[in-house]
Amino acid sequence: MPTVPLVPTVRRRQLGGLVRQYRKSAGMSGEAVAVAMRWDPGKISRIENAKGQLNPKDVPRLLGCMGVExxxxxxxxxxLARDAGKTGWWQTYSGVMAPSYADLISLERDAHSVSEWSPLLIPGLLQTSAYAREAISSHALTRTADEVAALAxxxxxxxxVxxxxxxxxxxxxxxxxxxxxLHQRFAVQPELMQEQxxxxxxxxxxPNVTIQVMPLNSTPHPGGAGAFSLFGFPHPMPDVVQIENLKGSNYAEGGEDVTLFDDxxxxxxxxxxxxxxxLALLKKMEKWKTT
Known part of the structure; x- marks a missing residue:
């Protein structure tokens, strides 16, 4: 029976990235690590490229041979090694979700924090069901009504989370x-923004949610370049930045990219x-929308 290739999930990519980082810091080649671990020469490459499995029991020995204690x-x-292949509730919707969206949900499940700048929409984690349907249908131009409902x-x-x-x-x-x-209007559902x-x-x-509003008369700021989200992870995992566009999302891990977006x-x-x-502005708008 042919071997089924592993799916490079977010966790596998994070795990592989850490292995690569520690190996390079130790000044070791993949072949040298493989010899120390008594593995076949290609195993480290597969792990680093999120196409191979790492047994959780091998992690202490692997890090030890690279000088990490x-x-x-x-x-x-x-x-990460234990959960690399696990799937979540969102796999039920794999037929309508892009892989990058599954990555987003996985990041939200594993990160300890997310900082989001949202200039065009209410953030997904804060949307009502009705707002979600309207937002998705207005952007997902090729989706059917059933697909829009599923994505909402x-x-x-x-x-x-x-x-x-x-x-x-x-x-x-x-x-x-x-x-x-907050001033968006939906002709079919005039009460939608009131609920939102x-x-x-x-x-x-x-206690874990902080919301700020960027006023219409704000001073110039870097947010004019577009929406993004920063995912914070516990040490030693690198933080991740997500940048959205009409075709989906792009991700960058650690390094100068994350520092730039954090600043x-x-x-x-x-x-x-x-x-x-x-909060005072939101309460004022809620009262205004009910009159």
């Missing part, structure tokens, strides 16, 4: 939303209304 690094890599269901189900996650605390979310987004603003107010009361987000936060002023 950090207990936190061992624990994180053992967890996925978007709402994703939000559970803000209240409960297996084996880890709820995701910390810091979102900066453009005020212009009410949900933003409710979500802002969660940009701090400047965006500085140009936005304070948390208290943002």
């Amino acid at each position: 950090d207990a936190a690094a061992v624990a994180v890599m053992e967890a 269901e996925v978007r709402v189900t994703r939000q559970s 803000l209240t409960t996650r297996p084996e880890r605390p709820p995701l910390k979310l810091r979102a900066v939303i453009s005020e212009s987004v 603003v009410a949900l933003l107010i409710a979500r802002s009361r969660l 940009a987000f701090n400047l965006i936060v500085g140009s936005a209304l304070s948390v208290d002023d943002s």
Whole structure:
């Protein structure tokens, strides 16, 4: 029976990236590591390229041969190796989801925090079901009504990470939303934004959620370049930046790219209304929309 190739999941890519990082820091070739581990020469390459499995029991010995004795690094890599092939509830929707969207959901499940700048839409983790359907149908131009409904269901189900996650605390979310987004109108559902603003107010009361509004008269800031999200991970995993466009999402891990977007987000936060002023504006808009 032919061997089924492994799917390079987010966790496998993260695991492979860490193995490559530690190997290079140790000044070792893949062949040298393979000899030390008594593996076939191609195994390290497959692991680093997210196409091979790493047994969790081999992690301490593998790191040890590369001079890594950090207990936190061992624990994180053992967890990645153990969970690399696991799938989640979103696999039920694999027929309508792009691989990059599955990556996003996996990142939200594993990260300890996400910082999001959203100039054109309410962030997905903060959308009502009705808003999600309208937003998806307006952007996914080739989707059928059933596919739009399925994707909206996925978007709402994703939000559970803000209240409960297996084996880890709820995701910390810091979102900066453009005020212009709050003025959107939906002719078919005039009450839609009223419900959406009410949900933003409710979500802002969660201890792990921070919402700020970028006012229409804000000072210039780097957010004009477009939407992005920064995912923070525990040491030694690198942070990840997601950049969205009409075709989907692109991801970059660690290094100068993440530093650039982290600096940009701090400047965006500085140009936005304070948390208290943002909440006051949301409450004012909710009251205005009900009159």
